[in-house]
Amino acid sequence: MTNPPNDSAAAFPVETLARVLDLLIPPSTDGRLPGAGELGLSCYVEELLAKTPAPRPLVAQGLAALEAAASGRGARGFAELPRDAQRALLDAHAKTAPAFAPTLLFLVMTGYYREPRVLAALGLENRPPFPKGHAVEESDFSLLDAVRRREKLYREC
């Protein structure tokens, strides 16, 4: 590696990040929901960390540690390992750096749950609330019959 792992200007190993994101939010077993890495959210996470750099060293160090661990197993990189092996390395890393995966999960969820494929799988339209809004049925306030029969609750004074 030419850059130290905590160099805030350094680019992340994109493939490693993508595979980690796929471990954090994997594809659903029924195929409806894609994995976070598969959606290309590693670029989103990079952009987010450029704007809010505080967690960047933690993420960079974690990815570097996973790369190093993969090399230690004789792989050319983390991304080259089978998924089960990737998962084992991530589990092992979580024991020494427990904040790494939750922090990355927090970051990626802010993008994942805005992705059109994800929203569609959740039964949501891919749009902001405005201008279409939402239809809500008028309420049936006969629900209030029991309350209407009550004596006044406030104190006269």
Added chain:
Amino acid sequence: MGISMSQDPVDVLIIGAGASGAAFAWSLADTRMNILCLEQGEWMDPSRYPSAGADWELRVQNDMAFSPNVRRRPADYPINDDASPIKPALFNAVGGSTITYAAHFPRLHPSDFRARTLDGVADDWPLDYATLEPYYAQNERMMGVAGLAGDPAYPPKEPALPPVPLGRLGERVARGFDALGWHWWPSDSAIATRAYEGRAPCINLGPCTSGCAQGAKASTDVTYWPAALRRGVRLETHCRVREISVRGDGMADGVVYYDAQGVERHQRAEIVVLACNGIGTPRLLLNSRSRQFPDGLANRSGLVGRNLMFHPYAMVNGLFPERLEGYKGPVGCGLMSQEFYETDASRGFTRGYSFELMRGVGPVSIALWAAAQGRLSWGDRHHEAYEAVFDRTAGLLAICEDLPEPHNCVTLDPELKDAHGIPAPRIQYRLSENSEKMLAHGSARAREALEAAGAQQVFSEAPLRVAGWHLMGTARMGRDPSRSVVNEWGRSHDVRNLFVIDGSLFVTAGAVNPTNTIQALALYIADRIKENLGNLFE
């Protein structure tokens, strides 16, 4: 460097264009006096509110966050809130915090004005519900309040518009209250459920608390201000007032402020009116020190900044087995319960609280909430865990009455300053034992209500850290100059051409959102000024 003089003196100078400043300006325009309002913020552009963009859930935690310390917009000033478990939330713009309020719009109860007489705590207000009632009604017409007549928790009132629909989520929770035999009622909501006075009807966007792109929510930039401007009131934005200046005779003579270009100016006025909220108003008074007023202006009682009241909130969320469509509809308006509002000594605390329904949130927000609760982790079970929470939460907020205590206060921070170098406010606040007991009671009763509605799991947070939405009591009204800052119609005891019209006036907090009362008070004070114009300063 000298101070640039502005144009001619004005009759009335209002500082702050939020809830109270707007209502007051509109009412006082009847007099045809020369009225100027200085506002440190800008006119908001509703088309740029978060709900109009794909990043709407993220902006609520950034440039439209509740706390100015997080938001850091150019109009914001910092607040040292390190010594408070509840963080102040306010917005600086034309419309003030009505831009970001939920528009839950109840009145105080008659008993709220008589806490000392009825319950032996705090003080009575120098006015009563009957006095304020016509001003509530006037304000509700101007703001366009939706609700339902017949609530047994209140004296009769007639909302202008039909209530906000409960939705699937609200009906579910309502049935919980019914099962327990507890009071509930559709919220009084400052939301146009039908087209109203030029405002488009609510289309259930959801995130009212980051601005209403539809214009259905009654923020004062779309209610009072257009009407006030048509009546000739002038409003200047990006003007941050540093201090109120005084004449040799101890009367206010205007303000020193920084204009949009940062130029220091002096605007003279016959009457100065503070409408800067329960933190901004004491900050400005305390920053207005002079030889005549070494402890800050209008502070001979020593009470400016003291008796700060929030409403401590308990947030209780229930997790339901079915989807609730909770992201559809005004997030903070649906129903409220006042089963536990009035004092009942058997509960172990004095005074009481209301419940307010909180609807659900969007897909990002629920993910972040669930992760923070430890309910959503990474890995192969992520989707299963998310499915169990998404659109399956309903919340109840217990909004508890906070009693006035002098040690809860706003002072000036010795070091922290805003962008213009003006000393920033510092908050010192701790929960009373009474509030702690009330929060515990409210959390337990909310759990019962949600479980009765079918919630399978319930989660509580009390006090809710971000919920310093209501800022009250820091320049309170009263007849005794030694125990209050202003008189029974908002005029300073010490400086007779200086008025306070915002939440600082509150003697007690009640247990409901204060905006309707803040505005009713502003309208009431405007009428008293109109009636007393001939001898206003006597």
